[in-house]
Amino acid sequence: MKFFPVLLITLLLTACTSAQLNQTMGEVNKALGKDAPLTTAEVAEGLKQALINGISNGSSMASQLDGYFKNPKIKIPFPPDVKKVEDKLRQIGLGGEVDKFIMTLNRGAEDAAKEAKPIFVAAIKQMTIQDAWSILRGSDNAATEYLKRTTSSLLYDKFKPVIQNSLNKVNATKYYGDIVTRYNKIPLVEKVNPDLTDYATNKAMDGLFILIAEEEKKIRLDPVARTTELLKKVFGAQK
Incomplete structure (x- = not known):
């Protein structure tokens, strides 16, 4: 009976019509010997639980110490719009200050990620x-794209003040101000002063969605791995 979880998720992810989905659930219910048939509402709720589990994992990873800083997939680099600032400062021996700023920039994102879940x-x-059916x-990355559409605006509004406070708390704003001030004092350079908070907010959001996409892939490949009682029923894990 252990082959049913894989069979069920495969059929659900490839079904195209409500009739096919209902037929699929009926066949699985019959094969599993269930008295009460699965409903579309139960399957939708099961998907929600799986996604919430994935979201919890992604947010938790991002908010840990070095969740951004030591993850090359989501690490926030020096603002590319002012990359010339980084290059110039390293040339004149201030690479340590640049590295310190990059670390604090990522610390701010890690702190703000706690607000995402x-x-x-x-x-x-x-x-x-x-x-739910559209995602299945x-x-x-259908679930990730759904979350981008439905949460990006709210997430940005929520993240921005948190990012600002986080950057201030870990002194990233101060370090950046010091770096820009030093750079702007270099003779003949074009002065810069980009919006650090906006940059950090967008990069922090991008990193979260990358982690969520990875968790979604795990859910699709192995739905039973993040099971709840409802998921056991929905994905046919019960004997």
Whole structure:
């Protein structure tokens, strides 16, 4: 009976119509000997639980110490719009100050990532049954794209003040101000002063969505790995 979890998720992810989905669930229910058939609402709720588990994992990884700083996939670099500042400062022996700033920039993102989970969870709970089926039948990152569409604006508004406070708390703002001030004092250079908070906010969000996409892939490949009682029923893990 252990082959049923793989069979069920494969069928659900490739089904194209409500009739096919209902037929698939009926066949699995029959094969598993279930008295009460699965409903579309139960399957949708099971997907929500799986996504919330994935979101929790992604947010937790991002908010840990070095969650951004030591993850090359999401590490926030020196602002590319002023890359010339970094290059020039390293040339004149101030590479240590630049490295310190980059570390504090990522510390700010790690601190702010703690605020992401409630926003994502709220969006998932508001997901309709139609949304759930679209995600199940969609591409490997369909859930991530759904969250981008439904949370980006709110996430930015929530993240920006937190990022600002976080950058101040870890002295990233001060380090950046010192770096820019030193750079602007170099003869003949074009003065710079980009919006550090906006840059850090967007990069922090990008990093979270990268981690969420990775968690979504795990859910699709091995749904039972993040099981709850409902997921056991939905994905056919029960004997």
